[in-house]
Amino acid sequence: MATTETDVAIVGAGAAGSVFAALLAEAGKRVQILETGPARELDDLYSSQIWARKLKWAEPHVPEINPQDSLSFNFNAGRGVGGAAVHHYGVWPRFHENDFKERSEFGKGLDWPLEYADLRPWYDRVQKEVGVAGDAEQEIWRPPGDPYPLPPVPRFAQGEMLAAGFEKAGLNVAPVPVAILTRPYNGRPACIWDGWCDAGCPTGALANPLVVYLARARKAGATIQADSHVTRVLSNPKGDRVTGVEYFDAQGERHELHAKLVVLTAFTIENVRILLNSAAGKKDQALANSSGRVGAYLMSHAGVIHSGLFDDDTQNHLGISGGQIINQDHFDKTGGDGAFGSRQWIGGLALKPNDLLGIAMSRVDIIGPELEPFMQNAAKKLAQIVAITEDQPVEQNRVELADDKDAYGYRLARIRYKTSPDGMGLWQQAATEGLEIMKAAGATEAWHGPKVSQHIMGGTVMGDDPERSVANSYGQAHDVGNLFLGGGGLFPTSSAVNSTFTIHAVAMRSADYVVKNWSALTD
């Protein structure tokens, strides 16, 4: 066993981990990131939907108790330096003001231990640092915030046709806000609208960790150590101070990295698994789990993709994987039909023929000789919109430990999850409304796919009450002063917006707090 020592050990080199690494290294701390997956550079990002699969999760396997409500963990999770953020689509709306106090204002869900106004300065700062493109005025529903530093994404034929459909159906549209450059910015080039984002953008136009916060972290002296699988956080016998982490290298050799402060940013499921496997103190209680809430309140956005065939060419090969237009008219939480929560539309996704979100998958019933004519037609005439709907934090939806063990002898994570009834109600509304939008846009044929899961949140939620939550508003574990968490796992509510902008803002607020309070936190 080899032991090393540093100031800060960060577990996971994705969106949240890279923000912590940059800010703490820039503040002069010795930072070491341990990443289970391989090292990854921009020139590893091949423009192929088939090769893109290497960027995602496969092992350790995560079994699910309710496969019919699958969270599609392997698809939603990344593995390797940069994490899922390397191949994410860069759609970056903000959470809304009414997402933060749902328990007090609506008697639903949970309250965040902070308000939108508390987070706003970090949204504004992140947006300036990474370069977010959008049109704040057209986003009539946007919460207060600085205008975007970059002009919005262009609209191609698909975006125009769908925008007309939304408007005809009485819905507003705005350019989708994205962390993708519409003109050169901070030494990075502008997007060229070829739609290869799902395979990872190798030019640097999309703000993935490799080109923004990991680049900054490296420059400030942080070490990024790939092929290092963290299994446990090490602590004192009482379990109220952490001393470092245990990890295994690619050869299966065990190591300890001792640190003054540990940051867990290994995405929702692995963050929970690591804590549950880090038994400490009395009765083998999992670390940071005096509330019994580690693993609880797992959430995901139930999504539905609508496809429509048009007479005219939609130019669906142009643009970005994340789409061209956004609608957030349904964010007042009333939901309608008894379903509580918000829902969002994105339209005009750039399409590829194959893969989970590809053209062929939109009609799984078409096979044999009928497939080629469909593909030929749809490659030119298909348009898509996608809805994501708010899920509720349900205590019984959780990550737990399975009996099976991984290669290192630690129990696997298992997902016990069912989409909340409110989430299902919102999904149903979207499924119906989407067909109306497609019809209004002039589709000659329109249909929608099954429920899909996007963005996995909860499991280590933040809150004011240490008896009902795992961490405070800075992601600091209530039970362990020098243990911090990052990522969507902290979110007490899911909103109906893509999560990564908020992950960045929350992580940056936490990292600032650590820098400011370093002595108190580490003494």
Add this chain to the structure above:
Amino acid sequence: MPVSDRRSFLRGAGLGLLGFTVAGARVWLTPREARAADAELQTLKPDEAVSLETIGEAFAPGATEAGIAWFVDQQLGVAPNDSLLMARYFNVPPPYTDFYRASLDAINALSQARHDQVFAELDRDAATGLMREMLAGDPEGWQGPPALLVYLVLRNDAVDVVYGTPEGIESLGVPLMAHIEPPSKW
């Protein structure tokens, strides 16, 4: 910024990503070429390869010639975290070979039960009929991984080799516009 990167190909090849054995020699081939050269299969047995080809062909005509059996066979030989198979997106538990074997056996058993023939011997209508049954859920007597999952995984494999390659994309009249071409033809 790298736009088209020849080095990637060399590095991919160096990692053995495209290795097939033809007449005892190790060569770098596309699945289509591997099939044409009758390259040795590493994991699938010959009858399993034939089953996979006929099923793939029934899903997406052209899958056999595009080398579906060689593509899947080669990917079954790599670690799950390096695998390019769609099976991983559907949360199939590794090793994926178990899933493929069980799936092919289940389809052949269904075919025997309905038509007294293995799937490869069925005419087009009978083959399509069995697939429609799988799409609707587990057919009566089905023994294997969930039929819908088998359907989705194998259909995607066929679509991958026919439409997911640079050649396949361009066959649809769509410009490839790759930033970095993949190190293989798929």
